[in-house]
Amino acid sequence: MSNVIRLTKLFLKDGFGNKENQSTKERGNYKKILLGIFIFICLIPLMGTISFGTKEIYGILKPMGQESLIVGALVMSTFSVVLIFGMLISISVLYFSSDIESILHLPLKVREIVSAKFITILTHEYAFVLFITGTIGGTYGYLESAGPIYWIKLIVVTIILPIMPLSIACILCIFLMKFNFITRNKDRFNMLIGIVGMGLAIVFNIGLQKMTRLPKDELMERLGNGDSLASTLFNNPLIKAPMNFLSQNDIGSSSMNFMFFVVFTIGIFFIYIIIAEAFYLKSAMSISSSSSKRKKISEVDLSKQSEKKSQIIAYMMKEIKLLLRTPAFFMNCVLVEILLPVFLLIPAIANGTDITAIKENLSKAREFVSSNASETVALFAIATFVITIFVAGSAIVSGTSITREGGSFYVNKFLPISAKHQIIGKLLSGVLINSIVLVYIIIINLVLGTPIINFVVSITTCILTIILINITQILFDIIKPKLNWTNEYKAVKQNLMVFIMMMFNFGVAGAVGVITLINFKNIGGNGLIITSSIIAILVIIIAIMYNVVMSYGIKKYEKI
Structure with missing residues (x-):
């Protein structure tokens, strides 16, 4: 039993990075209190x-x-x-x-x-x-x-x-x-x-x-x-x-x-x-x-692989390959995003929902949406924002893009690519992976037969939200990356900054949900105004956050 307790303490301490010396212990306690308050507020x-x-x-x-x-x-x-x-x-x-x-x-x-x-x-x-x-x-x-x-x-x-x-x-x-x-x-x-x-x-x-x-x-x-x-x-x-x-x-x-x-x-x-x-x-x-296949490469294949490519695209593909080839990264950053809709469908599958009833409900929903396009456009924008921030926020892709490198991050210092292009490549990999949510949003709109204005608003809101999530996440990771980890699971799950990012995302989604429920009756009458405001606010925040990442973020990245 004593060995179990010692091992458990070791795994937990190593996982959450609680190694601290006496000189920083008192300061760390204040940080933990402030962090707890922040998480609770979120x-x-x-x-x-x-x-x-x-x-x-x-x-x-x-x-x-x-x-x-x-x-x-x-x-x-x-x-x-x-x-x-x-x-x-x-x-x-x-x-x-x-x-x-x-x-x-x-x-x-x-x-x-x-x-x-x-x-x-x-x-x-x-x-x-x-x-x-x-x-x-x-x-x-x-x-x-x-x-x-x-x-x-x-x-x-x-x-x-x-x-x-x-x-x-x-x-x-x-x-x-x-x-x-x-x-x-x-x-x-x-x-x-x-x-x-x-x-x-x-x-x-x-x-x-x-x-x-x-x-x-x-x-x-x-x-x-x-x-x-x-x-x-x-x-x-x-x-x-x-x-x-x-x-x-x-x-x-x-x-x-x-x-x-x-x-x-x-x-x-x-x-x-x-x-x-x-x-x-x-x-x-x-x-x-x-194992390796030891595949022979012909001169044609070698010339194709040696062709000059965009630095950003090449770096983005490197990030995506790392995500897809590492089991812990794939399951925690990609697979969880793919399976979230399945989790939501489990009750319907388990309860043997009647197909006829589903068709009738879908027919009523389509009729309601098509006949109230201007009144429901704001609800579509808000629902898309909440769904996107919840699903994409659960898969911390950009938020672990630096952390995932671990002890090999120093290699980036010697690559013939600027810090700016490295950050953009990491951002694009996160946006591309999170675009899985965009596929879900498109399917939902097609199933509901939404009018063109609702469809465009929904897609636009989803894309802007994905971009904003990834910019925010990579800024968090630049500020405090966790490079000293012993296994990939601890990099993406037993990571305090990842937990903070998830709580922040859920807090924002919950706040928007509460505000929507409280003001539900007033949303329909001001649909276009609310929708325009949501899109404008997203664009402004994205512009501000992008400038912060490209200025403060690059300086911080170069010092890692």
């Missing part, structure tokens, strides 16, 4: 939006006596988030970290290594879980005027609930990596495993949610008998036990079921340890080897 708008939505839903469900449905949704969303993102993080931490080679040669047992890494991942996941349970669970408890027992239960559920889905994610990860011996191209296989792993986590989550479905006739019969809608919909034991424990005042039966859930959770964790002891060591030792 989170207030997003938390306000979620709390507002929870309050509205509670107002609808309370008269029907079905308010516990909120708790069921809370448990299900927490389970899903930890399972899917846990798969993403566990592959990086367990296999794609450069500390594997040094750790495996120490006199440590496999169970000590995998336990310490599990706790490290779990600590990271608690940030997401605390946000979900704190906003939704906190709002529910306040509206219910819950007593101390509820808040104690909420803390217990917050601590216990993430352990099972994370254990499942780690088990899937180890089983997948067991087959890494079948190919010589380890880098490509590692990338494929990351994608397959995420797919399996999503399929598992959909299957779990499908288990909660009941036929419509049985559902209506239970509701007619006065049964709880939450217990009817979330009838899977993995979801029902913590939901009942949190929502029911009867401590006896609900606590007993929750204790069985805790025992089952501990069992799943020990299964993870047993599987890790059987398969982890061999697959982890072979994961770092790679």
Whole structure:
């Protein structure tokens, strides 16, 4: 146990860069306090939006006596988030970290290594879980005027609930990596495993949610008998036990079921340890080897590759190749942006949404949008801005463009390309990757059959928002890059500046969402004015931020 604690402290300290000497400790404490205040301020708008939505839903469900449905949704969303993102993080931490080679040669047992890494991942996941349970669970408890027992239960559920889905994610990860011996191209296989792993986590989550479905006739019969809608919909034991424990005042039966859930959770964790002891060591030792094709290059190919190209384009392609070829960078900066729409579609897929109902709703939406083009143009601009900043802001591409270089950043000092062109190349790579959001926006507009003015406004807002996000992110990374990291995962996930950037993006998106909800009735009548103002403000901010990057940013970049 002592080795597990030491390893965990080492992983956490190394991951978040908390190495500090005595002379800077006092100054660092002040910075941490200010940083905490800044993060909290950024989170207030997003938390306000979620709390507002929870309050509205509670107002609808309370008269029907079905308010516990909120708790069921809370448990299900927490389970899903930890399972899917846990798969993403566990592959990086367990296999794609450069500390594997040094750790495996120490006199440590496999169970000590995998336990310490599990706790490290779990600590990271608690940030997401605390946000979900704190906003939704906190709002529910306040509206219910819950007593101390509820808040104690909420803390217990917050601590216990993430352990099972994370254990499942780690088990899937180890089983997948067991087959890494079948190919010589380890880098490509590692990338494929990351994608397959995420797919399996999503399929598992959909299957779990499908288990909660009941036929419509049985559902209506239970509701007619006065049964709880939450217990009817979330009838899977993995979801029902913590939901009942949190929502029911009867401590006896609900606590007993929750204790069985805790025992089952501990069992799943020990299964993870047993599987890790059987398969982890061999697959982890072979994961770092790679291969080359030794392809012969003809004179024609050599002349093509030697042709003079734009410095900026060449540097941009270098950045994109680094993103696509490094598994940890690809999964955390690119794959997460591709899969976000899938996450949003999971409830619809799991609940077996009727195709006819979807067509009818789409038909109504198209009719409404086409007949109210001038009134909805501002809503399209605002919705596009919020979606873009949320999705593109979750994939910190430009925000880690310098950090990703790590200890090899000094090579840029000797390249025959100016600092200005290097920064522009990094910016363009981020804009190009984030253009995935633009594809989503185009698809949404085509599906809704939006009028041309709404379509143009939506596309323009999306492009400007992507540019602004990348300029802001690269400025953050220039100011405080994290070049001293031991594995790629720590560069993009266990990075404090990345967390600050994400909180800042979510804060802005949440603030715009709150303002839109408050002034919803006034938006339609001033659609063109609001839209023009949004685009003008984006252009002005982009111009200011670009000048800052090209002046202060270049000087700072050259001193790194």
